[in-house]
Amino acid sequence: MSRNKAKQTIPFDGHFQALASVAKTLSDENRLRILMCVSDGKKSVSRIVEELGLSQPLVSHHLKELKRTLLVNVERSGPFIYYEISDKRIIKILQSLSDLATDLLARRETF
Numbered sequence: 001m002s003r004n005k006a007k008q009t010i011p012f013d014g015h016f017q018a019l020a021s022v023a024k025t026l027s028d029e030n031r032l033r034i035l036m037c038v039s040d041g042k043k044s045v046s047r048i049v050e051e052l053g054l055s056q057p058l059v060s061h062h063l064k065e066l067k068r069t070l071l072v073n074v075e076r077s078g079p080f081i082y083y084e085i086s087d088k089r090i091i092k093i094l095q096s097l098s099d100l101a102t103d104l105l106a107r108r109e110t111f
Contacts, residue, residue: 025069030054031062032094034083038072039091042082 025031030052037048045063049056063083066072071090075082085091 022069022071025065025071026094026097028062028065030058031066034059034062034066035071035085035090035094038083039085039088042075042084044080044082048083 033052033054034048037043037051043051045056045059048054048063049059052059063072066083067074071086072083073086075084
């Protein structure tokens with residue numbers, strides 16, 4: 001490699017803390033399941049609980065984390081609170097990560 005070659009710039013340079021925070025939030029299987037659940041529209045906590053078969057306190061905890069990292073939008077309507085995915089690009093990113101994980105695991109020889 002030539003010394004004169006320009007240093008490659010990482011597009012998210014300076015945003016590593018935010019990236020790490022989102023990645024940490026995405027590192028939980030239940031949060032991923034909740035994101036997929038709310039990716040097709042607004043849902044109440046009780047509907048998410050019903051669809052995923054998780055406890056209400058667990059779903060509420062994970063929704064708090066998803067809200068903290070801005071991955072879900074929250075809307076109050078009377079006594080109900082509805083959640084939906086904040087950006088459709090999240091689904092594309094999760095699909096890309098899933099494809100990458102599948103490819104990497106297929107190449108793995110030992111654990």
